[in-house]
Amino acid sequence: MLAENKIGDLNAEAVLRRLFDAALQAALPDGKFQDILPERPKGRTIVLGAGKASARMARAFEEAWDAPVEGLVITRYGHSVPTRHVTIVEAAHPVPDEAGLKATRDIVELANSAGPDDLVVVLISGGASSLLTMPAHGISLADKQDITRQLLRSGAPIGAMNAVRKALSAVKGGKLALAAAPARLVTYVISDVPGDDPATVGSGPSIVAPNDIEEVRSILRRFRIDIPDHAERALFANGLTDDKSTPSPVHMIATPRASLEAANREAEAMGIAPVILGDAIEGEAREVATAMAGIVRSVVQYNTPFAPPCVLLSGGETTVTLRPEAAGRGGRNSEFLLALYLALKSYGRVAAISCDTDGIDGTEDNAGAWFDFAADQVNAHDPAGHLDRNDAYSFFRKAGRLVITGPTYTNVNDFRAILIR
Incomplete structure (x- = not known):
């Protein structure tokens, strides 16, 4: 395991993208048919x-x-x-x-x-x-x-x-x-x-x-x-x-769990302790973010239920109920991440990514977004106002934190990783 000071020196964006890329690779169908052909x-x-x-x-x-x-x-x-x-x-x-x-x-x-x-x-x-x-x-x-x-x-x-x-x-x-x-x-x-x-x-x-x-x-x-x-x-x-x-016969050739397990192995290879919270997490994106923020606070303040440094991995599919007056842009992953950003904005040791594994978050051109409080200017670009307008895409675009992959040619739904240093 890497020492904590070494973890703190890691490039959060590179770590988060490696985890996401490992999840995507595991979800591709290539090479999955040979042993299960009729x-x-x-x-x-x-x-x-x-x-x-x-x-x-x-x-x-x-x-x-x-x-x-x-x-x-x-x-x-x-x-x-x-x-x-x-x-x-x-x-x-x-x-x-x-x-x-x-x-x-x-x-x-x-x-x-x-x-x-x-x-x-x-x-x-x-x-x-x-x-x-x-x-x-x-x-x-x-x-x-x-x-x-x-x-x-x-x-x-x-x-x-x-x-x-x-x-x-x-x-x-x-x-x-x-x-x-x-x-x-x-x-x-x-x-x-x-x-x-x-x-x-x-x-x-x-x-x-x-x-x-x-x-x-x-x-x-x-x-x-x-x-x-x-x-x-x-x-x-x-x-x-x-x-x-x-x-x-029905054969599952890729699943959300398999992608999380691939990210788990990638985290271990980088010397970061991974924790899979679950592959079937559902609920309103903001409410899921609130729940996960509570876990992060406990980790940072009390070293429970997990001790930092670690990365919390999860999948599933959140939802967004659009407000009638909202006229913003963004999908469920960007909305989840902006709600998490607001809930944890005083926690400088946290970085996170949330992306749709198909490469398209909602109807926009991004797979999702990421942030790193150690590098980001907290409260820049009015995060609360953007969340109120269902406008997470615009917030992360202004912050330069969109994740754009183009089509990934697979889909095992949402991928989330929260890095706690």
Whole structure:
């Protein structure tokens, strides 16, 4: 372990970025398929999928598969990579668009074309709920876009959002698996949800599960989501009534926990004691920041529950409830970090980073942000005012503390590291 004076001399930005980069590397699909490939089929191998990591997943599968392959996956604009055989289509996220609708129809057509001798490989990662968009009968794309916008502003957690999205969809909740029957099916998942439930990642298009109508009703009421009468009738009629599927293999090839464990190893290699607080932390970004600030104060003042020097690692997905009068910029990671900054501004031994592992925090061009109280001018740029306006992006841009990676071609949700020297 490094002595405390040596820890104090470390470049906080370099340490935090090394931890984040280690987490990202662990979340990539490259090299993850070789030991979990299915048996080659007599017929075709059809690759279908969606998500921010789906293009990179398709390429990794192609590299591992030693037989002919065809297919189509949908990824977010700017997140495609070159592939040899699988077609990559880009579409809008988080609010779906016509490109996603057309590509989803093409995916369903491919699934319907599969026969009993064929193999259907489904690649799902975070973002699939928006990208794989085919509204249930009686629901229009405009309906789905409006409901999605309301959900995004409501502060609803990812599980609640995906429950509603599944109920709105003609392809999620296992309906893609039903379309592919009687073909053999295998699913590969990069998880972006707390708990890593494959039925929740991307709303589970290949995991057959009926809609929980009472849960959906409760979510709509709780988060005050207003849907038109015709959409409500269609939503509640959209159940699974003809389930002829059989359970199929599901492989998790990247998870939030695995990324935190990679960052844990990187911290140890740098001589810093790591502590993983959890990989499934949810809640309002400001409230999570308040709770973590309490842990940091205890560490600094009382050496409990951990003794410095150390780094606190966590993942999951926070949420932001946008204030009606707010007109700022920023995503949940930047908001979390600004709230943490305010809560700990008198603690000069603290540095922190918070980023979305897909490279896009909310709808901005940054993955997140970082700070180091040993180097930053505390109270510069009015942090409280920026937080009140949901304007964390502008605060960290002025401070020169944005983390900009561009598309990372993966997504295991939030990554947070708090370095205490």
